[in-house]
Amino acid sequence: MECIQPSSEISNEDPNNFDCETNISALEWNKDPLHKGNNIEENQNSKRLKQRKKMKKILLKNFKSKLNDDGFPIRIVLSGYPFHLRRVDRDHQGKPTKLRYYCKHYRCKRCNCKFIALSPFETFETPDLQHSNFCKQIKEQQFNIISYEIVSKVIDQLEKPHMSTQKILIKLQRLFKELSDNEKCITYPTKTNLLKIIKESRCLKSQYDSSDVLRIKRTLDETDNLLQIYQMVPEQMIIYSSRRLLNYLKTSQRIYIDGTFKVSPKGAYQILIVMGYLPNIDETKPLCWVLLKSKKQEEYIRCFQNLRSLCTNWNPNYSSSDYKKSLHNALVYCFPNAYKIGCWFHFKQCLKRNVNKYNPSTKDSTNKQILTAIGNLAIYDPETVIEQFLDTVKRYPEFDKFFKYFGRNFLKKWDIKFWNVKYLPKESRTNNPLESYNGKIAKQIGQKRPLLDVAKGLQEEEQYIYGEIERKHRIQIVKRNK
Structure with missing residues (x-):
């Protein structure tokens, strides 16, 4: 496990100007009995003391x-x-x-x-x-x-x-x-x-400390795993992958991106998973995991820029994601030449959630007809989508609120070509493999685990994925030689 320390050290300066000597009892922390050794205890106490001072500053403000x-x-x-x-x-x-x-x-x-x-x-x-x-x-x-x-x-x-x-x-x-x-x-x-x-x-509390990284480095075995740490003041980003998986990601021309919130460790907002299509085995596999602090556009841009610095000359031709505008804008900024497509699975799920919200109908059959008619717009020719949509509006005038929602979100906010999958192969229309993988990794690692447990779980996952890729690659070679 290689560890690259953050470029800027965390400041130990007192963010609050108050008398610590006369009020030291208000600032003391109980030492964690699980951590042994004076150095570790001192690091933990200084970290917690600094955290407490920041919280004090917020309260006073x-x-x-x-x-x-x-x-x-x-x-x-x-x-x-x-x-x-x-x-x-x-x-x-x-x-x-x-x-x-x-x-x-x-x-x-x-x-x-x-x-x-x-x-x-x-x-x-x-x-x-x-x-x-x-x-x-x-x-x-x-x-x-x-x-x-x-x-x-x-x-x-x-x-x-x-x-x-x-x-x-x-x-x-x-x-x-x-x-x-x-x-x-x-x-x-x-x-x-x-x-x-x-x-x-x-x-x-979501700020990572360099002591956490050192504990991970000492605990994990020295394998081919790669732990890259980037610190952007005041944010931090941790990227989990390995050299061998990054080599596959570099050559992958189709990527599928989605975030999971269940597995994110304490202190992280989400784990962004990047899947790549591997033509030698004709499958998509997760190749990279990124711990993010938020879902802002700037955070996604920094993530993709750091990945491009790890994977030189990485320029995918195709990217699939859900309907987060911040994620889409980051993909447009970092990969301007790639073809962006919205996930068909997320498109249908969004329609299903909102059809009952805007126009609840007592007849389930009517709702199913609406979902079928609007959902099929994604597989019509993009030039005929508006015409088909207006015909559906005329047939079902009682669903006027739902149609306004669809026009506001999918006709004005998003380009039709982003969610239309007419001319795409079936395996590229959705990032549904990522959705099933999110459930699998949640069972394997658990929900809201500490940073160290997540690192160990992702290390085991990396070894399993690489083994599966190599095994299926050998099977393909044997089939071609027959």
Whole structure:
């Protein structure tokens, strides 16, 4: 297993400017007992500490934005001596500019001490000189603690990857309510703001670390497998393949591309599978697996550019994919001379899902007639598709909404030649082999496995695929010699 380290190292700089010495308890992580050795523990702790600081930055940003938008907090202390919001100064647009919190210390009932807050964690004090000796020090400590204590408890919930977003949301709402009831919380964000916090913090967890790659390199056997790692700040991409499979991919003139979400490891959005047609055995085989962070067009473009750097002079004549516009645009950008075709199987599945959505009919036979009539447009001559479609619209006026959907998505958004398979051989009309392969590999590797388990599973899969290609190639040679 060869490993090429990312070109740019991960920065260890503190993204948040806060006092770690006085609040170190809010930043400590429990060491994983499965990892032995001081170096590994230190790497894990530094990685988690950095992750926690990034999540803290997201939380502080969302708290500030919530405050500046609504001016909504009620309490601002942790224990016993609350500052109550008594006045909100607003600008000409109605947005809060200053929040004035007045002291409620039990020993100074007439105290005029107040904190003027521009945000929950940026405050300055205008003390009452007669009474400030009683409560000034306590209030300063409370302000110092609040920006860490609450955020730390929230992060404790966010760092549980096995929990769903909805469960984390419920736990956070209960946590904020409990803290607020005990006068330990300034405020708690709305449901929309909490969902934003959860989403952003979970996106941070998808960043791979160089220590993960080193563990894979030490664990896997030294075989002909190839592990290429590309780091594009702030994204990363991992490509699994081998030299022998890449040689087949380089000579393949027909490629089939699809993504699977079930097998993607923790931290990856999907695994993009690239299949190639091998004329010497007259079959399509998966030749490359790419771990992607998203399904954006830029991510697909980087993926194909990296594959072209591995497979020099790789220019397929034909590519088949589903109906993701971002994937299609990336194929057009990277392979301008290749003939692009949409999968016929996905075309029919899309029609089947939407015919009941837009025009639910009590008669299944009518729906089947519509699906047959519209589905057959893909095998008519492209020049007669519009005419056939208008005839179908006239015959079934009650399905007007479904016809509008089809015209909007398949006649305007996509070129007819992209989903029309009239002049293609039957084996090239669909990437259905990829769909069956997705189910097979999901059973073999499992769903949402760690990165190391996925690497081992793909290593075994590579050896099996190469063995099958060689075996069938020998069979073809024997048949030709007879």
